[in-house]
Amino acid sequence: MATSKLQALWNHPAGPKTIHFWAPTFKWGISIANIADFAKPPEKLSYPQQFAVTATGIIWSRYSMVITPKNWNLFSVNLAMAGTGLYQLSRKIRHDYFNEEETAALKE
């Protein structure tokens, strides 16, 4: 019983033998790379890149809920992208704009 279900999944038209599986699955790599970059100092982060990651994540999250059928897999991977992108943006903005105020206040 379990074997035939596994076989059905294995042979699914959007299953692991097809690109329809691997392209969305590999999209997790973008969020994982971003999480690995949490350790990077904020000066080295790229505003354009993080903005692109965040915007893509938000737009695709929305559209994955609008299509038929709803694609929760696509939704979750893009939500993660938007989340990591927003966090990286907040780190860089905090570093660029709020640290300056602190050092300026200390000097006074």
Added chain:
Amino acid sequence: MSFFKTFLNSPVGPKTTHFWGPVANWGFVAAAMADIEKPPEMLSGNMTGVMCVYSALCMRFAWMVQPRNYLLLVCHASNETVQLYQLSRWAGGQGYLQLKEDKTPSP
């Protein structure tokens, strides 16, 4: 004029998600172009490497999906190109692309 109308009403046109998803992905290309002059130390090897694999997969996806999505294909072909270039710049900055020191010069 009729070409434009056909485009507007196409199954991968601007009234559909099949259009705006790929448009969002052009953001990656735009971001890479904005970062093209940045010093290699500022580039993220993690993200650039992942983008290279990801865009290759998405080119195949865009070709195989029904309906075939040429906009997505062109978007990821462009991204693949610019990310590979950035990856080569990053690798050069990391010292991966240096010649061996004991290489004999060619005659």
